[in-house]
Amino acid sequence: MRQKMGRWFALVGLVGLMLIGGCSGANTDNASSGTASGDSAIAQSPVLTPAPGPATPYANLARLDGEATVEIRVKGSPIEIQVNGQDAPITAGNFVDLVNRGVYDGLMFHRVVREPEPFVVQGGDPQSKDASVPLGMLGTGSFIDPATSSPRYIPLEIKPAGAAEPVYGKTLEPGTAPVLKHTRGAVAMARSQFPDSASSQFYFTLADLGFLDGQYAVFGYVTRGMDVVDEIQQGDRIETARVTAGLENLKTGG
Known part of the structure; x- marks a missing residue:
């Protein structure tokens, strides 16, 4: 029991270094280096997304009104993702929009954590398309919207069980269960300490990770x-990412 608890606390520590620093420069080789990840995350902090207005919340952001299917190919093999725009419309819309733009083609999985227990596989940093960018820099990049020449961030979006609408810009209260949970195979957005700092980086969960529920936005x-x-290694790349169904549900915003 003591050994099992030790492994659990080690995973909780990795959350702080790996996912809360999702837009920071930490990777699997330096995740245990202490405060570098947190300092980098603060240095990379974005301008927070405004709170939703009563009429058109986040009207300038992409939305997915319904579901979509995305196929990602890694080393010639397909990974099929069912994207849920019913319960995470902005987070799902952002991902489907980036897939449809071809943003993920050629990007690296820069963070893979399987020890002390299976945890996450993370990728989606646009900087990773450039092979000359050092591995230690990956995790700091965001999608640069060509329409504004600025990073595009989305709000933290989590729908509590039984609620009609998602909660925006904050984590759920302890004991409040989300509709979309971190079960094995969940796909969710990485972010920094700031709730509204997700952009393009996402992760797959390699196991049930209930302690992340209500803290990060699962969208499929x-x-x-x-x-x-399960076979992805650090340095593997997304060969292609394509929307294979449901593209008509994507609304690209204002």
């Missing part, structure tokens, strides 16, 4: 190819 699940996810 792997429905085929979890064996491919």
Whole structure:
């Protein structure tokens, strides 16, 4: 029991270094280096997304009104993701929009954590397309919107169980269960300490990670190819990412 608890606390520590620093420069090689990840995350902090207005909340952001299916190919093998725009419309819309733009093609999985227990596979940093960018810099990049020449961030979006609408810009209160949970094969957005700092980086969960529920925005699940996810190594790349169904549900905003 003591050994099991020790492993659990080690995973909680990795959350702080790996996912809360999702837009920071920490990677699997330096995740245990102490405060570098947190300092970098603060230095990379974005301008926070405004709170939603009563009429058109986040009207300038992409939304997914319904569901979509995305296929990611890694080393020639497909990973199929069912994207849930019913319960996470902005987070799902952002991901489907980036896939449809071809943003993820050629990007690296820069963070893979399987020890002391299976944890996450993380990628989606646009900087990773450039092979000359040092591995230690990956995790700091965001999608630069060509329409504004600025990073595009989305709000933290989590729908509590039984609620009609998601909660924006903050984590759920302890004991409040989300609709979309961190079960094995969940797909969710990485972010810094700031709730509204997710952009393009996402992660697959390699196990049930209930202690992340209500803290990070899950927007879909792997429905085929979890064996491919299990074999991803740090440095592997997304060969292609394509929307194979549901693109008509994407609304690209104002």
